[in-house]
Amino acid sequence: MKRAAMRLWTLNKGLLTHGRGLAYGSENKICKPLHIQEVRNKLREIVGVSTIWRDHVKAMEERKLLHNFLATSQKALPPRKMKDSYIEVLLPLGSDPDLRDKYLTVQNTVRFGRILEDLDSLGVLVCYMHNQNHSTKMSPLSIVTVLVDKIDMCKYSLSPEQDIKFTGHVSWVGKTSMEVKMKMFQSSYSFHMHSDDKFWPVLDATFVMVARDSENKGPAFVNPLVPENKEEEELITQGELNKSRRIAFSTTSLLKVAPNSEERNVIHELFLNTLDPKTISFQSRILPPKAVWMEDTKLKSLDICHPQERNIFNRIFGGFLMRKAYELAWATACSFGGSRPYVVTVDDIMFQKPVEVGSLLFLSSQVCFTQDNYIQVRVHSEVASLDSREHMTTNVFHFTFMSEKEVPLIFPKTYGESMLYLDGQRHFKSMSTPVILKKNYTVEP
Numbered sequence: 322m323k324r325a326a327m328r329l330w331t332l333n334k335g336l337l338t339h340g341r342g343l344a345y346g347s348e349n350k351i352c353k354p355l356h357i358q359e360v361r362n363k364l365r366e367i368v369g370v371s372t373i374w375r376d377h378v379k380a381m382e383e384r385k386l387l388h389n390f391l392a393t394s395q396k397a398l399p400p401r402k403m404k405d406s407y408i409e410v411l412l413p414l415g416s417d418p419d420l421r422d423k424y425l426t427v428q429n430t431v432r433f434g435r436i437l438e439d440l441d442s443l444g445v446l447v448c449y450m451h452n453q454n455h456s457t458k459m460s461p462l463s464i465v466t467v468l469v470d471k472i473d474m475c476k477y478s479l480s481p482e483q484d485i486k487f488t489g490h491v492s493w494v495g496k497t498s499m500e501v502k503m504k505m506f507q508s509s510y511s512f513h514m515h516s517d518d519k520f521w522p523v524l525d526a527t528f529v530m531v532a533r534d535s536e537n538k539g540p541a542f543v544n545p546l547v548p549e550n551k552e553e554e555e556l557i558t559q560g561e562l563n564k565s566r567r568i569a570f571s572t573t574s575l576l577k578v579a580p581n582s583e584e585r586n587v588i589h590e591l592f593l594n595t596l597d598p599k600t601i602s603f604q605s606r607i608l609p610p611k612a613v614w615m616e617d618t619k620l621k622s623l624d625i626c627h628p629q630e631r632n633i634f635n636r637i638f639g640g641f642l643m644r645k646a647y648e649l650a651w652a653t654a655c656s657f658g659g660s661r662p663y664v665v666t667v668d669d670i671m672f673q674k675p676v677e678v679g680s681l682l683f684l685s686s687q688v689c690f691t692q693d694n695y696i697q698v699r700v701h702s703e704v705a706s707l708d709s710r711e712h713m714t715t716n717v718f719h720f721t722f723m724s725e726k727e728v729p730l731i732f733p734k735t736y737g738e739s740m741l742y743l744d745g746q747r748h749f750k751s752m753s754t755p756v757i758l759k760k761n762y763t764v765e766p
């Protein structure tokens with residue numbers, strides 16, 4: 322590996338230093354880090370879509386011709402290395418005040434919803450870099466987000482006055498799917514970059530993206546991935562384990578099988594705690610002190626999905642859906658906990674179905690589990706077309722927040738709510754390490 326590429330690769334593994342001069346791309350192509358605004362432009366270039374909505378049908382017609390470039394088997398595609406897909410993106414919040422406004426909350430913190438949008442675009446670009454075919458300008462692949470496996474926040478504060486840097490690369494591939502690992506770092510200096518800037522890690526994310534054919538109608542093979550050293554071998558093994566974990570999680574879903582005996586005891590205990598001791602009845606339920614019924618924690622929203630929010634394939638951009646769901650979840654946690662909550666983990670967001678432009682997007686959010694200062698919020702997303710009343714679930718989002726003070730206990734009333742409680746508890750327990758609350762931990766909507 323060339324020296325510069327080796328340095329970049331090493332930087333991705335730990336603390337990122339020397340903000341300037343970092344690069345992205347394959348071994349043979351070392352460039353400056355991309356500006357965040359270039360990411361979506363680059364994606365449009367790779368996919369060859371129009372920037373004007375009225376031309377979108379024509380642009381998609383043109384993409385049909387790319388079908389001939391699709392591989393008939395994975396073996397026919399050359400293997401790639403992790404560094405081939407490695408990219409760096411700069412979000413110069415500190416040095417660009419106009420950009421900063423887009424990311425700013427009224428409390429002078431960073432809008433986490435905007436970060437989710439950036440991660441989604443970055444994840445797609447990483448996958449295009451992995452599958453880059455130098456013989457065609459436009460890619461025959463349509464890459465979509467299928468799963469946000471995990472986003473873990475580190476405990477450093479996110480300031481809108483310091484530059485942010487993202488890195489990402491493909492860490493595992495299946496036949497048509499790819500796992501992408503992304504990291505986010507923040508500069509330790511305000512307003513301007515110094516040649517000796519240090520970037521500290523603030524976030525770790527794992528997404529799964531899927532390759533589809535040029536019209537986004539059927540599956541398409543992705544290039545194989547070969548490890549170059551022991552660490553990369555471990556990442557690939559971890560990718561395999563992640564796949565098995567997801568399958569195991571989904572086969573024990575409470576939508577498919579009954580809760581285990583420990584969980585059944587939890588639910589019965591909660592039920593007994595809400596029985597009115599003055600009556601001998603299963604029907605008289607009262608709330609214990611410092612507790613809230615789950616049904617009283619709901620918030621809902623409706624959005625019309627305008628063309629402005631479309632992705633490169635003229636469906637609604639996954640990042641937009643995540644931002645909307647996150648902001649509703651944050652408002653739910655805030656009104657429940659009575660103080661400003663901080664996001665700790667985003668977990669297992671599955672994009673089951675694409676959302677068409679023009680759909681009505683219904684989001685329902687509720688607190689489904691609490692413990693100490695933690696609030697687990699679930700957001701259910703459904704769409705309906707304007708001319709049909711039929712609703713279809715497109716996503717379920719799970720967010721873990723932390724409040725500055727201890728929050729009330731949550732009590733389910735119905736069996737359905739009890740399942741939501743257990744599902745929330747499972748997601749909460751899957752959180753890697755509980756974050757220690759810090760006063761300067763300032764990630765808000």
Ligand SMILES: CC(=O)SCCNC(=O)CCNC(=O)[C@H](O)C(C)(C)COP(=O)(O)OP(=O)(O)OC[C@H]1O[C@@H](n2cnc3c(N)ncnc32)[C@H](O)[C@@H]1OP(=O)(O)O
Nearest residue numbers: 465466467468495496497498529632638639672673674675
């Ligand atoms: C960047 C953006 O804005 S994209 C917009 C947001 N995303 C979307 O709109 C995507 C909406 N979802 C979909 O269209 C569909 O669910 C699809 C196309 C992603 C998957 O459809 P499926 O019928 O599950 O496809 P299929 O069974 O062929 O699976 C395709 C691959 O996805 C993988 N996959 C499917 N579900 C999951 C999951 N929950 N977690 C991880 N991988 C998954 C499969 O393992 C398979 O990978 P492999 O070929 O490497 O083994």
